[in-house]
Amino acid sequence: MDLKLDAAAVEALIRDGLVAAGRGGMAIEELRSGYARIRLPFSPLMIRPGNVISGPTLFTAADTAMYALVLGHLGPELMAVTSDMNLRFLAKAAPGDVIGEASFLKLGRRLAVMEAKMSTSAAPGVTVAHATGSYALPSRAD
Amino acid sequence: MDLKLDAAAVEALIRDGLVAAGRGGMAIEELRSGYARIRLPFSPLMIRPGNVISGPTLFTAADTAMYALVLGHLGPELMAVTSDMNLRFLAKAAPGDVIGEASFLKLGRRLAVMEAKMSTSAAPGVTVAHATGSYALPSRAD
Amino acid sequence: MDLKLDAAAVEALIRDGLVAAGRGGMAIEELRSGYARIRLPFSPLMIRPGNVISGPTLFTAADTAMYALVLGHLGPELMAVTSDMNLRFLAKAAPGDVIGEASFLKLGRRLAVMEAKMSTSAAPGVTVAHATGSYALPSRAD
Amino acid sequence: MDLKLDAAAVEALIRDGLVAAGRGGMAIEELRSGYARIRLPFSPLMIRPGNVISGPTLFTAADTAMYALVLGHLGPELMAVTSDMNLRFLAKAAPGDVIGEASFLKLGRRLAVMEAKMSTSAAPGVTVAHATGSYALPSRAD
Numbered sequence: 001m002d003l004k005l006d007a008a009a010v011e012a013l014i015r016d017g018l019v020a021a022g023r024g025g026m027a028i029e030e031l032r033s034g035y036a037r038i039r040l041p042f043s044p045l046m047i048r049p050g051n052v053i054s055g056p057t058l059f060t061a062a063d064t065a066m067y068a069l070v071l072g073h074l075g076p077e078l079m080a081v082t083s084d085m086n087l088r089f090l091a092k093a094a095p096g097d098v099i100g101e102a103s104f105l106k107l108g109r110r111l112a113v114m115e116a117k118m119s120t121s122a123a124p125g126v127t128v129a130h131a132t133g134s135y136a137l138p139s140r141a142d
Numbered sequence: 143m144d145l146k147l148d149a150a151a152v153e154a155l156i157r158d159g160l161v162a163a164g165r166g167g168m169a170i171e172e173l174r175s176g177y178a179r180i181r182l183p184f185s186p187l188m189i190r191p192g193n194v195i196s197g198p199t200l201f202t203a204a205d206t207a208m209y210a211l212v213l214g215h216l217g218p219e220l221m222a223v224t225s226d227m228n229l230r231f232l233a234k235a236a237p238g239d240v241i242g243e244a245s246f247l248k249l250g251r252r253l254a255v256m257e258a259k260m261s262t263s264a265a266p267g268v269t270v271a272h273a274t275g276s277y278a279l280p281s282r283a284d
Numbered sequence: 285m286d287l288k289l290d291a292a293a294v295e296a297l298i299r300d301g302l303v304a305a306g307r308g309g310m311a312i313e314e315l316r317s318g319y320a321r322i323r324l325p326f327s328p329l330m331i332r333p334g335n336v337i338s339g340p341t342l343f344t345a346a347d348t349a350m351y352a353l354v355l356g357h358l359g360p361e362l363m364a365v366t367s368d369m370n371l372r373f374l375a376k377a378a379p380g381d382v383i384g385e386a387s388f389l390k391l392g393r394r395l396a397v398m399e400a401k402m403s404t405s406a407a408p409g410v411t412v413a414h415a416t417g418s419y420a421l422p423s424r425a426d
Numbered sequence: 427m428d429l430k431l432d433a434a435a436v437e438a439l440i441r442d443g444l445v446a447a448g449r450g451g452m453a454i455e456e457l458r459s460g461y462a463r464i465r466l467p468f469s470p471l472m473i474r475p476g477n478v479i480s481g482p483t484l485f486t487a488a489d490t491a492m493y494a495l496v497l498g499h500l501g502p503e504l505m506a507v508t509s510d511m512n513l514r515f516l517a518k519a520a521p522g523d524v525i526g527e528a529s530f531l532k533l534g535r536r537l538a539v540m541e542a543k544m545s546t547s548a549a550p551g552v553t554v555a556h557a558t559g560s561y562a563l564p565s566r567a568d
Contacts, residue, residue, distance in 0.1 A: 055224050059201040082197050083395065084230040084418065086370065086512045088539055088558060089223070090532040105556050106516040110394065111367065111420065113514055113556075130531050130539075132514060132558060134368065134418075136395065225537065226560065228370045228512065230397055230416060232390040247414050248374040252536065253509065253562065255372055255414075272389050272397075274372060274416060276510065276560075278537065339508050343485040365515070366481050372510040 053093035065100030096122035195235035207242030238264035288359035337377035349384030380406035430501035479519035491526030520548035
């Protein structure tokens, strides 16, 4: 799988478009063939009762990592849209930066299916949530 | 199914606990046996590219409606935790207040399984996203 | 939503194609705009330990009901393919015929998203499993 | 994670209990800490239109692999029950034996969350379907 954009280009695209993500300074830490890792810097707004990272924040990390992966491989002119997301919460997510790592299960002509693992900087390497999701891809002229 | 808390009590609990939700003025519009409807007032932070409501916002609406439903039926002393969420995006969500309506598929002793439908005030009655999810329920002394 | 095939035509198509389903005498009991109900006659092969209907049987009922719904609305020339299925088991399914009822969450140009509820003739009206699923639709000439 | 049963013991348990699986001669090929691989020998009943392995067969492979993994780690006295299953179909599954490989995402006190990858002997190493699922675990006396 060839990349069409590098990490900086994808990060700029997402920051420009996504008000919420841009505000928090989302960073794409790594983007290579078949893999993307993003980081959402910690903010007190991410916390839910029990002093853990909230579900919507973990969803955001999954969706952002998958979106970065798709953008990197398809390029900016293609508007991919999340079709569905299945998110499983595995452990309490201690406060810290939230990391999302996405990889492809399938990159088809019309559908990209991905997996994402979320962790926080408070416990590196501990997967606190797991997601699979699919993005509908726009028709391509080829 | 009997309620243990009414809408105002559940709303106060969620507002107190959830910084993010409280900021936006989340409201529980209806809470009755087996059903909850919540509203997230529109904010520009909800928008994603294409001028539609973002996925994380729709996730928040699903999760908040389900959490309100569980709290209402189980009472405040029980800390229910989202176990998994399956979210399907059905249509572009035009900007407006986001409404989430949750109902039970199952209220078991250890697991609550729920369904939620999301819409926005820009197109009342049009379901823009559908979710099913389960919450792990704490052990009860009975 | 207009139907392109009636129940008998869809049943014949599925029986012809699907060896396993045909063997068991799957029946389409109702097919109307936006709704399909199918029945899998009871067989001892459906039972799993604990004397309950097995998960694969409930999956089959969900998938068959959704496939019948899609076929009825799109017609026979279109080969729809299951893209994903999310299945939740809600209660023990007492032995009996297995009924699946499917309805659309969305019938798009490229994706059909459906919901299905499963029950058995041993406890009519009791939903023992709930499913949501999506089918990829082939390109249409329009 | 320690095993409480080896592959042969788990295979005997599943064969004894599960009529359908026993008939087909399901085999547990490998069972070690955190991992199980099962094989469903090819049968013409597995085929659906288009000469591909059917969805219910892939579901069976996922569920059997996960069940074997849970049984191996928890032992025979514990009756684990599938709570939900999310199955994604990634590629046409060419006819052959169906292999399911399961691993843990989480083995909690009350819930086991697993991932499974399915392939067929016609194309070793090609994942044709991916699943995540959770099993409710019975209360343990400790």
